[in-house]
Amino acid sequence: MAEKEIKKTDEVSDNQAELIEESIKSDTAKAGKRSAKAVKEAEEKQAKEIKKSDNDDVASKPKAKIIPTRSKLERRGKKYQNAAKDLTDNTPVTLDKAIEKVKKSATAKFDSTVEIHINLGVDPRHADQNIRETIVLPAGNGKKVTVAVFSDDAKNSGADIMGVEEITELLEKGNTNFDVLISSPDLMPKLGKYARVLGPRGLMPNPKSGTVTTDIKKAVTEAKAGKVEFRVDSAGIVHLGVGKVSFDSKDLQTNIDTVIKSIKSAKPSSVKSNYIKAIHLTSTMGPSVKIDVSSLN
Numbered sequence: 001m002a003e004k005e006i007k008k009t010d011e012v013s014d015n016q017a018e019l020i021e022e023s024i025k026s027d028t029a030k031a032g033k034r035s036a037k038a039v040k041e042a043e044e045k046q047a048k049e050i051k052k053s054d055n056d057d058v059a060s061k062p063k064a065k066i067i068p069t070r071s072k073l074e075r076r077g078k079k080y081q082n083a084a085k086d087l088t089d090n091t092p093v094t095l096d097k098a099i100e101k102v103k104k105s106a107t108a109k110f111d112s113t114v115e116i117h118i119n120l121g122v123d124p125r126h127a128d129q130n131i132r133e134t135i136v137l138p139a140g141n142g143k144k145v146t147v148a149v150f151s152d153d154a155k156n157s158g159a160d161i162m163g164v165e166e167i168t169e170l171l172e173k174g175n176t177n178f179d180v181l182i183s184s185p186d187l188m189p190k191l192g193k194y195a196r197v198l199g200p201r202g203l204m205p206n207p208k209s210g211t212v213t214t215d216i217k218k219a220v221t222e223a224k225a226g227k228v229e230f231r232v233d234s235a236g237i238v239h240l241g242v243g244k245v246s247f248d249s250k251d252l253q254t255n256i257d258t259v260i261k262s263i264k265s266a267k268p269s270s271v272k273s274n275y276i277k278a279i280h281l282t283s284t285m286g287p288s289v290k291i292d293v294s295s296l297n
Contacts (some may be wrong), residue, residue, distance in 0.1 A: 095253060095257075099281065102245075113283065115242070119236065121274050121275050128270055131238070131268070133263070134227060135259065137227075145180060146161070146178040151163075156217065171198070174197055183212055185212055228240065242255040
């Protein structure tokens with residue numbers, strides 16, 4: 001009996017030792033604050049408290065002010081805003097009143113160009129609606145035009161630069177210090193070499209614009225007098241300078257009448273709907289004025 005009790009005692013002590021070792025390894029208890037369940041609950045509670053404190057910090061921070069987007073007029077300079085005060089009403093006016101308002105509201109320190117912008121009901125993707133015309137402004141455009149003639153027979157034409165060799169040397173250097181280039185038809189093949197220089201600048205001679213001609217003297221005279229070319233852009237709008245702010249109002253009106261008359265005569269037969277949608281008159285760096293299209297009839 002004694003031997004059996006001793007073995008039983010030995011077995012109990014061995015089990016206790018194993019439990020002690022396991023508790024040391026796991027560092028937890030079966031019950032109480034150090035139990036696995038209690039430790040897990042404590043960790044969850046601590047995580048909730050941290051999350052709550054972070055939310056409180058975010059809520060306590062002041063919210064950023066939302067600045068509303070300014071209008072186009074508010075983003076302009078002070079001179080422009082003062083000039084546009086009298087033009088807040090966008091009601092279309094007659095041409096003579098539009099010229100008066102544009103001259104009065106010109107803000108630039110230099111002699112501004114008076115520009116006309118005509119919105120046409122055309123689709124430039126169609127060849128017959130890709131309007132391109134050349135006109136001579138009766139009162140001129142107010143610009144000093146430098147004319148070059150790619151020909152050796154232009155001594156008495158009044159051109160500023162002339163001669164095949166002289167112009168070839170300029171083009172070889174990429175120098176295009178002229179506003180208009182005129183050429184005779186027989187010399188056009190020689191200019192083809194410089195199409196990349198002249199084309200992007202709009203200086204390549206063209207029969208439609210009257211810069212490829214045998215009558216060199218007449219072409220130079222017209223260019224000096226204010227001959228201009230206009231065409232619709234990809235949106236179907238014509239942009240053209242029609243003079244200077246310093247021009248007399250009657251001269252500006254004469255030039256504008258000439259432009260509108262040319263545009264009306266170039267109306268494509270395929271356009272059945274409204275042809276001239278809107279016309280705006282403005283000066284360089286100045287506000288625009290809408291013209292009553294019906295008053296031009």
